[in-house]
Amino acid sequence: VKRAALLTLLLAVPARAQSSADDHLLAGAQYFHQERYPEALVEFRVADRMAPAGGASWYVASTLVKLKRPEEAIIVFARAEASAPADRDALLDYYHALACYDAKLYGCADRLLGGLGGQAGPRIAAQAQKIRTDLALLIAATPSTGTVDWYHNRGANTEKAGQLALAVSYYDEALRLSSLRTDGYRRMEASAALRRLQPQRKAQGATSEKGP
Amino acid sequence: VIVVAALLITAVAPAAADPCAFDSNSASQAPTGHDAEAAALYRQIGDEEREAGDSAAATFAYREALRRSPRDQRARSALARLCVDARRTRGANSAADTAADSLGLRFDEGLRLMERGDRKGAIAAFEAVRSSTSDPSAALLEGICEYERGHDRRARTLLLEAKMEPEIAGTAQFFLGIIALRAGDSAEASSLLASARALDPRLATNASDVLRLARRDGRLVLSAFTEGGFDSNVELTPDGTITGGGSADGYGLAAIALFARPYGISGPYFRANAQYREQARITAYNLADVAGALGVRASRDGGSVVAEYAYDFIALGQSPFLSAHRLLGGGRLPLGAFSFAATYFARFESFLSAGISGYSGLRHDVEAQSDWRPGRRSTVLVGYHLGRDATKDAALGYLEHGPLAGFRLGLDRPIRFGVEGRLTLRRYGAVDPDLGVERADRYVDGAVSGELDLSEHWTVRIVGTARRALSNIADFQYTKVTASVGLVYAVGVL
Numbered sequence: 001v002k003r004a005a006l007l008t009l010l011l012a013v014p015a016r017a018q019s020s021a022d023d024h025l026l027a028g029a030q031y032f033h034q035e036r037y038p039e040a041l042v043e044f045r046v047a048d049r050m051a052p053a054g055g056a057s058w059y060v061a062s063t064l065v066k067l068k069r070p071e072e073a074i075i076v077f078a079r080a081e082a083s084a085p086a087d088r089d090a091l092l093d094y095y096h097a098l099a100c101y102d103a104k105l106y107g108c109a110d111r112l113l114g115g116l117g118g119q120a121g122p123r124i125a126a127q128a129q130k131i132r133t134d135l136a137l138l139i140a141a142t143p144s145t146g147t148v149d150w151y152h153n154r155g156a157n158t159e160k161a162g163q164l165a166l167a168v169s170y171y172d173e174a175l176r177l178s179s180l181r182t183d184g185y186r187r188m189e190a191s192a193a194l195r196r197l198q199p200q201r202k203a204q205g206a207t208s209e210k211g212p
Numbered sequence: 213v214i215v216v217a218a219l220l221i222t223a224v225a226p227a228a229a230d231p232c233a234f235d236s237n238s239a240s241q242a243p244t245g246h247d248a249e250a251a252a253l254y255r256q257i258g259d260e261e262r263e264a265g266d267s268a269a270a271t272f273a274y275r276e277a278l279r280r281s282p283r284d285q286r287a288r289s290a291l292a293r294l295c296v297d298a299r300r301t302r303g304a305n306s307a308a309d310t311a312a313d314s315l316g317l318r319f320d321e322g323l324r325l326m327e328r329g330d331r332k333g334a335i336a337a338f339e340a341v342r343s344s345t346s347d348p349s350a351a352l353l354e355g356i357c358e359y360e361r362g363h364d365r366r367a368r369t370l371l372l373e374a375k376m377e378p379e380i381a382g383t384a385q386f387f388l389g390i391i392a393l394r395a396g397d398s399a400e401a402s403s404l405l406a407s408a409r410a411l412d413p414r415l416a417t418n419a420s421d422v423l424r425l426a427r428r429d430g431r432l433v434l435s436a437f438t439e440g441g442f443d444s445n446v447e448l449t450p451d452g453t454i455t456g457g458g459s460a461d462g463y464g465l466a467a468i469a470l471f472a473r474p475y476g477i478s479g480p481y482f483r484a485n486a487q488y489r490e491q492a493r494i495t496a497y498n499l500a501d502v503a504g505a506l507g508v509r510a511s512r513d514g515g516s517v518v519a520e521y522a523y524d525f526i527a528l529g530q531s532p533f534l535s536a537h538r539l540l541g542g543g544r545l546p547l548g549a550f551s552f553a554a555t556y557f558a559r560f561e562s563f564l565s566a567g568i569s570g571y572s573g574l575r576h577d578v579e580a581q582s583d584w585r586p587g588r589r590s591t592v593l594v595g596y597h598l599g600r601d602a603t604k605d606a607a608l609g610y611l612e613h614g615p616l617a618g619f620r621l622g623l624d625r626p627i628r629f630g631v632e633g634r635l636t637l638r639r640y641g642a643v644d645p646d647l648g649v650e651r652a653d654r655y656v657d658g659a660v661s662g663e664l665d666l667s668e669h670w671t672v673r674i675v676g677t678a679r680r681a682l683s684n685i686a687d688f689q690y691t692k693v694t695a696s697v698g699l700v701y702a703v704g705v706l
Contacts, residue, residue, distance in 0.1 A: 038266060039272045041266075042269050042276065046254065046257060069264070072264070138410070144402070
């Protein structure tokens with residue numbers, strides 16, 4: 001995974017058009033390769049600020065995954081999807097899935113891993129398959145009311161903090177879990193939260209959301 | 213470009229993580245140029261990373277800001293603040309290091325003792341750690357040790373303490389779920405195990421296995437069972453004596469059962485079950501059985517005592533065959549990886565057919581058994597059995613005894629295997645009037661079983677048994693083999 005990430009990052013960088021942002025992107029890639037993630041994060045973030053639509057936010061998010069900051073990573077991945085959708089690829093989706101996994105957003109993780117297909121390369125595909133096997137029991141099991149409540153609480157807290165992409169992810173997971181229960185516990189509440197948040201998120205704009 | 217970037221990286225690498233390093237080396241850190249705009253950008257990112265709690269990223273960002281604009285006082289001040297914070301943390305850490313080292317050694321010792329199976333020693337080590345500092349990990353491991361020793365109440369207190377730490381909350385919930393299950397509170401167990409599974413995916417398989425048990429257990433459990441099988445030797449008398457020439461037959465069986473314990477695992481319970489077995493050819497041995505039991509169980513810390521009254525009525529070939537009342541007492545005591553159990557029952561048997569009424573009487577049976585769990589999924593058991601059948605016809609009464617042994621294994625998937633064997637030495641109480649000798653038998657019994665959980669409520673069961681009966685009277689020697697495949701449905705209603 002590490003080598004594949006490096007290769008992808010290093011190969012991706014020279015293709016960029018904006019030279020200054022590219023320098024920082026390249027520096028970030030070098031740091032990433034050396035597993036010096038704090039330094040990589042700073043360089044990627046500088047590149048991102050210099051060229052917000054240049055796709056550096058995908059690498060900022062991937063580095064946040066490495067730094068075990070999954071919730072921030074999810075926010076930045078959402079921003080990257082909005083600002084540079086063309087730069088999305090299987091490897092970045094894999095990192096996105098890891099962020100979801102670390103944030104206990106198992107439905108999101110499974111969806112992303114399931115969409116990797118054969119584009120991710122054999123090693124990542126094998127790793128993804130292993131994670132999906134671990135997830136299979138988890139995402140099919142009927143959740144307790146306490147579990148559903150936990151996702152609602154996270155959704156409410158992140159919404160209050162202005163992290164709408166994250167709040168949407170938590171409510172989305174809460175809705176998925178409610179659907180697994182025969183009593184549909186808090187399903188309507190999750191649907192209502194998503195109906196309320198989606199337009200707000202669009203109106204707020206992907207770049208202004210609170211986060212890294 | 214890559215080479216230049218690599219050189220740049222090498223130049224900054226040694227000082228990257230230490231916010232104090234720039235101050236001491238500032239003379240040698242020649243700025244690469246003056247770019248106030250870039251410096252401001254780095255500084256801004258440094259501020260954000262410091263706020264996010266990533267001091268390593270913040271340090272690097274401030275240092276990069278100063279490389280581009282050495283006069284950037286805000287970056288310099290921020291870096292100085294990080295430096296002071298780092299020194300303060302290092303100082304505090306240094307003072308705590310000695311104590312931490314000592315506690316770390318005790319913790320490691322606890323782990324080693326736990327791995328060696330010395331639960332008592334491990335508990336003492338973890339307790340020493342916890343007496344000096346609040347340590348959820350020590351609480352978790354001590355709780356697990358207490359659980360394994362059967363001290364469920366103490367374990368529960370420790371696991372609740374460990375649950376407060378998010379990193380290990382899933383594991384703590386898992387063991388709390390097992391304890392709730394052991395206490396008979398399947399609803400609580402289900403909730404805890406589902407939460408554990410959600411909190412920590414690494415527990416998913418184990419939690420699902422136990423959750424399956426929880427959903428088949430409870431204060432009111434309904435179950436149904438159907439089976440098809442083969443018996444090489446159907447026609448035996450109540451004491452297992454062969455009557456024919458070894459008539460083999462197939463059969464089908466259906467059974468239902470209801471089990472209720474309104475106050476949980478401790479308290480009164482009620483059990484009722486009925487079954488019907490139809491033979492393919494030897495219809496005289498079609499069997500209908502209705503039974504019920506009332507009992508009371510007292511459980512604490514994994515140990516239990518039980519007292520029970522049961523009634524059993526059996527019809528064979530559409531004729532009343534047996535009416536029996538049974539009084540039973542028993543107990544189980546867990547001691548670490550071992551568990552000791554003993555049961556005694558007295559069964560007042562009335563055989564209702566004229567030809568076999570001589571078998572009526574009072575049967576005593578006592579069995580002691582010890583289980584050893586060398587691993588999480590395997591159990592070895594050994595025991596000894598003693599029985600006395602005081603029949604109305606003295607020639608049919610006997611005293612028997614003998615050892616038994618078994619092994620059970622659960623695999624990662626919901627599959628279980630079991631094998632059991634027993635030897636029974638039986639001596640009849642009087643000279644047989646027809647044969648003119650005092651009969652003495654030996655029975656060698658073996659059984660293998662396999663179970664596969666198809667879902668949370670359905671299980672397939674395959675069982676094979678074999679008996680070799682030896683006797684000082686050659687006519688009573690025989691071999692009996694049975695094989696069956698069954699399907700079980702069980703649901704915890706409450």
